[in-house]
Amino acid sequence: MRALTWHGKHDVRVDSVPDPEIVNPRDAIIRITSTAICGSDLHLYDGYIPSMKAGDILGHEFMGEVVETGSGSTLRKGQRVVVPFTISCGSCFHCSKHQYSACDNGLPADNQDIAQAAYGQPMAGLFGYSHMTGGYAGGQAEYVRVPFSDVGPIVIPDGVEDDKVLFLSDILPTGWQAAEYAQIEPGDTVAVWGCGPVGLFAVQSAFLMGAERVIAIDHFPHRLELAKRFGAETINFEETKTYEALLEMTGGIGPDACIDAVGLEAHGFFADNVWDQIKVSTFTGTDRTHSIRQAILACRKGGRVSMPAVYGGFVDKFPLGAFMEKGLTLKTGQTHVQHYLPGLLNAIMEGKIDTTFLISHRMPLEQAAEGYRMFHDKQNEVTKVVLKPGMDLSQAA
Amino acid sequence: MGTDLTDIQHRDAPVTTSKDSDRAAAAAEEIRAPKGDSLVGKTVTINRPRQELYDYWRALAQLPEFMENVERVEPMGGNRYRWTVKAPAGRTVEWVAAVTEDRPGAVIAWTSEEDADVANSGRVEFRDAPGGRGTWVTATLLYDPPAGIVGKVIAKLFQREPAIQVRRDLRRFKQLMETGEVATGAWTQAQRAEEMN
Numbered sequence: 001m002r003a004l005t006w007h008g009k010h011d012v013r014v015d016s017v018p019d020p021e022i023v024n025p026r027d028a029i030i031r032i033t034s035t036a037i038c039g040s041d042l043h044l045y046d047g048y049i050p051s052m053k054a055g056d057i058l059g060h061e062f063m064g065e066v067v068e069t070g071s072g073s074t075l076r077k078g079q080r081v082v083v084p085f086t087i088s089c090g091s092c093f094h095c096s097k098h099q100y101s102a103c104d105n106g107l108p109a110d111n112q113d114i115a116q117a118a119y120g121q122p123m124a125g126l127f128g129y130s131h132m133t134g135g136y137a138g139g140q141a142e143y144v145r146v147p148f149s150d151v152g153p154i155v156i157p158d159g160v161e162d163d164k165v166l167f168l169s170d171i172l173p174t175g176w177q178a179a180e181y182a183q184i185e186p187g188d189t190v191a192v193w194g195c196g197p198v199g200l201f202a203v204q205s206a207f208l209m210g211a212e213r214v215i216a217i218d219h220f221p222h223r224l225e226l227a228k229r230f231g232a233e234t235i236n237f238e239e240t241k242t243y244e245a246l247l248e249m250t251g252g253i254g255p256d257a258c259i260d261a262v263g264l265e266a267h268g269f270f271a272d273n274v275w276d277q278i279k280v281s282t283f284t285g286t287d288r289t290h291s292i293r294q295a296i297l298a299c300r301k302g303g304r305v306s307m308p309a310v311y312g313g314f315v316d317k318f319p320l321g322a323f324m325e326k327g328l329t330l331k332t333g334q335t336h337v338q339h340y341l342p343g344l345l346n347a348i349m350e351g352k353i354d355t356t357f358l359i360s361h362r363m364p365l366e367q368a369a370e371g372y373r374m375f376h377d378k379q380n381e382v383t384k385v386v387l388k389p390g391m392d393l394s395q396a397a
Numbered sequence: 398m399g400t401d402l403t404d405i406q407h408r409d410a411p412v413t414t415s416k417d418s419d420r421a422a423a424a425a426e427e428i429r430a431p432k433g434d435s436l437v438g439k440t441v442t443i444n445r446p447r448q449e450l451y452d453y454w455r456a457l458a459q460l461p462e463f464m465e466n467v468e469r470v471e472p473m474g475g476n477r478y479r480w481t482v483k484a485p486a487g488r489t490v491e492w493v494a495a496v497t498e499d500r501p502g503a504v505i506a507w508t509s510e511e512d513a514d515v516a517n518s519g520r521v522e523f524r525d526a527p528g529g530r531g532t533w534v535t536a537t538l539l540y541d542p543p544a545g546i547v548g549k550v551i552a553k554l555f556q557r558e559p560a561i562q563v564r565r566d567l568r569r570f571k572q573l574m575e576t577g578e579v580a581t582g583a584w585t586q587a588q589r590a591e592e593m594n
């Protein structure tokens with residue numbers, strides 16, 4: 001089959017590789033119909049994530065048609081499914097509590113060592129995201145092997161087009177969980193740092209959860225414009241002092257809840273990045289590491305901070321004093337995707353949530369390398385690239 | 398004045414976690430007829446009943462399903478079993494070990510026989526986990542540190558570090574018992590076969 005493979009910094013290629021097969025009983029093989037490039041994929045592209053090997057297949061946001069099932073799969077050939085980016089078993093203690101991203105069994109036993117050393121306990125596996133998260137082949141390909149296919153994928157009813165449901169795989173549930181973790185109450189003002197896909201879905205979700213006002217912060221005009229369309233007020237941090245503006249815009253109180261959807265530039269989930277960050281001290285001077293500090297300082301007393309943004313290791317100058325004195329609550333974590341899928345699919349079917357606005361580019365899988373380049377170089381205009389294997393070039397838009 | 402509080406020993410933690418290696422070695426006393434001087438102890442929580450886990454392990458012949466370096470465990474009659482373990486360069490090494498303790502649903506212990514090339518002994522204990530969370534499985538292993546050709550075998554057997562091997566085997570046992578399969582990133586059967594070698 002054809003697949004987008006990683007070969008090094010800024011070097012990804014569409015190669016011919018072996019077709020995936022059923023390896024374990026609960027596996028299914030999916031023929032990919034749509035697969036997106038994620039902001040997190042850019043960290044692989046930029047070479048920030050250790051334990052990558054040349055030839056690794058990328059991609060963790062994908063959907064398609066079931067073409068083969070193992071004896072333990074509950075899927076049937078021909079069904080259309082969206083697949084969560086987290087690989088979770090469904091039967092361990094954490095999965096039974098719906099803490100899917102904390103699954104004990106998603107990572108192969110040998111790959112658990114690094115995560116355990118870095119974080120104390122190993123986390124769930126991830127598709128297409130280095131060998132520390134399991135070395136699973138990703139979905140920027142014609143076909144993919146999906147483990148635990150009886151608990152992960154959600155079946156999509158006929159007639160619902162891919163573009164409407166593809167983002168159930170990662171960024172929509174991530175934005176939704178971020179808003180849920182902000183524990184929004186009627187009358188609340190919610191501030192959201194970052195208007196990437198995660199921040200934009202958090203804006204949309206916050207309104208659905210009853211926020212009175214949402215204030216969105218970014219510096220890309222196009223992305224701020226998208227937030228505005230959902231009814232958010234906006235702050236361009238390049239022209240505005242964010243903390244001062246937030247206080248003025250809330251009568252001196254500060255937002256009731258703050259969502260950090262930015263994360264570290266060199267983020268990733270791993271210990272090595274810690275050392276990178278310490279060595280490359282320039283990162284501590286960038287705006288990006290500021291977002292969580294700013295959120296804690298601006299947040300009203302007794303307020304909530306929600307942090308979907310990924311951080312890898314230690315963060316310098318974390319305002320622990322402000323956090324304690326104001327009695328804030330912080331909730332964070334990788335998304336428990338499987339937990340949110342049925343509810344979010346319903347919301348899409350009922351027209352309460354629209355995700356298609358995000359897609360700026362659709363292209364054939366064969367042009368995936370060009371898609372990475374564009375997404376990397378033009379963040380303002382390129383909000384989301386969706387790759388479609390087999391797509392006719394003339395349909396590209 | 399009553400008891401001096403500083404004299405009270407606070408020793409609820411397992412001896413295998415002691416910073417004092419002499420004290421840690423006391424875990425060996427749990428194993429009948431212990432063989433070997435180096436000790437490893439690890440516990441994993443498995444979300445399944447104790448008896449079910451014991452039954453799977455006690456069949457011994459099934460151990461290769463999750464112990465990737467063990468090729469076969471064959472019953473020889475009585476409580477003796479022949480272990481065949483993968484060695485470098487496609488070779489294997491064998492020894493006979495006897496089950497020295499067997500309490501259904503609770504404990505299995507084994508010890509290699511006198512002439513074994515690889516002296517080793519171990520014990521696996523199954524206890525109800527608190528809060529209805531299934532079973533605590535604790536494996537304790539004693540072995541002779543590697544030397545010479547035997548050292549090479551041991552290195553392969555325990556992937557150089559017995560603590561790592563025990564930890565990984567217990568994780569695979571947990572995966573098999575909780576999910577019915579052992580997790581792998583392989584996406585073709587050929588890749589999976591290669592991983593197992």
Ligand SMILES: NC(=O)c1ccc[n+]([C@@H]2O[C@H](COP(=O)([O-])OP(=O)(O)OC[C@H]3O[C@@H](n4cnc5c(N)ncnc54)[C@H](O)[C@@H]3O)[C@@H](O)[C@H]2O)c1
Nearest residue numbers: 039194196197198217218261262263287308309310334335
């Ligand atoms: N928790 C999870 O499971 C999960 C899942 C997916 C993504 N994520 C993480 O969520 C974060 C956002 O993801 P994304 O795909 O939307 O990323 P993105 O890079 O597309 O968006 C981040 C946005 O933040 C803006 N920004 C940068 N510095 C800022 C600052 N100081 N203040 C305000 N805005 C700032 C950028 O201009 C950009 O538009 C990333 O850290 C990503 O890794 C987490």
Ligand SMILES: [Zn+2]
Nearest residue numbers: 038040061170
């Ligand atoms: Zn993603």
Ligand SMILES: [Zn+2]
Nearest residue numbers: 089092095103
């Ligand atoms: Zn699980």
